[in-house]
Amino acid sequence: MNIEDLRKAIAEIKGEAKDITKRLLDEGVDPVRILEDGIVKGLYDLGDKFERHEAFIPDLVKGSKLARECIEMIEKVLPREKAEAKKKVVIGTMLSKHNIGKNLVSTFLTINGFEVHDLGENLEPWDFYEKAEEIGADIIAVSVVFTPALSKFEELIRILKEMGVRDKYKVLVGGAVTSKEWAEKAGADGWAGDVEGAVKAAKELLGVS
Numbered sequence: 001m002n003i004e005d006l007r008k009a010i011a012e013i014k015g016e017a018k019d020i021t022k023r024l025l026d027e028g029v030d031p032v033r034i035l036e037d038g039i040v041k042g043l044y045d046l047g048d049k050f051e052r053h054e055a056f057i058p059d060l061v062k063g064s065k066l067a068r069e070c071i072e073m074i075e076k077v078l079p080r081e082k083a084e085a086k087k088k089v090v091i092g093t094m095l096s097k098h099n100i101g102k103n104l105v106s107t108f109l110t111i112n113g114f115e116v117h118d119l120g121e122n123l124e125p126w127d128f129y130e131k132a133e134e135i136g137a138d139i140i141a142v143s144v145v146f147t148p149a150l151s152k153f154e155e156l157i158r159i160l161k162e163m164g165v166r167d168k169y170k171v172l173v174g175g176a177v178t179s180k181e182w183a184e185k186a187g188a189d190g191w192a193g194d195v196e197g198a199v200k201a202a203k204e205l206l207g208v209s
Helices: 002-013 015-024 030-052 057-075 100-111 125-135 148-162 182-187 194-205
Strands: 087-091 115-118 140-143 170-174 190-192
Touching: 002 015, 002 030, 002 057, 002 140, 015 030, 015 057, 030 057, 057 100, 057 182, 087 100, 087 125, 100 115, 100 194, 125 140, 125 148, 140 148, 140 194, 148 170, 148 182, 170 194, 182 190, 190 194
Parallel strands: 087 115, 087 140, 140 170, 170 190
Antiparallel strands: none
């Protein structure tokens, strides 16, 4: 078994992906390589199949769940930095249950030393504000994958301003229906078009390496 086998198992939504992940970890393969070259690329392959109409929404949901189970195995063996050194991120998906991109961003932020508070999916603007205030977040990261959520993101920005806390948080947004130009007009501090871009943007917004 190798990482390519894991990539294929994820793309084909086969439960054996969990067994392959465990075996690779037991063999001492770099967990970040397992994540990036196996799980992430497998999910991208599944996404490509969706674009070609060879996979459908339920397949994406199942694939995301399978990937999350594999990612949880990897997270257990990743080195953790001291809690006091971490910057805090609140992350979630606005008005949608689609979570593949959000889950990957959440995981990669964790790997890069952030303390991530994942609120899940199908969220309203107030959910982000409330959690950010509760934990003293540094960044609010929002996934927007459907058009109706665009106005909800703008509502979040209004809430932060009305509550007098806009300057407390850096607000990062991304997702299928977003663009850098829209994000700037909507009042976001940063925008990312993919997982790597999200981590880079978060670091730049907070001035960390």
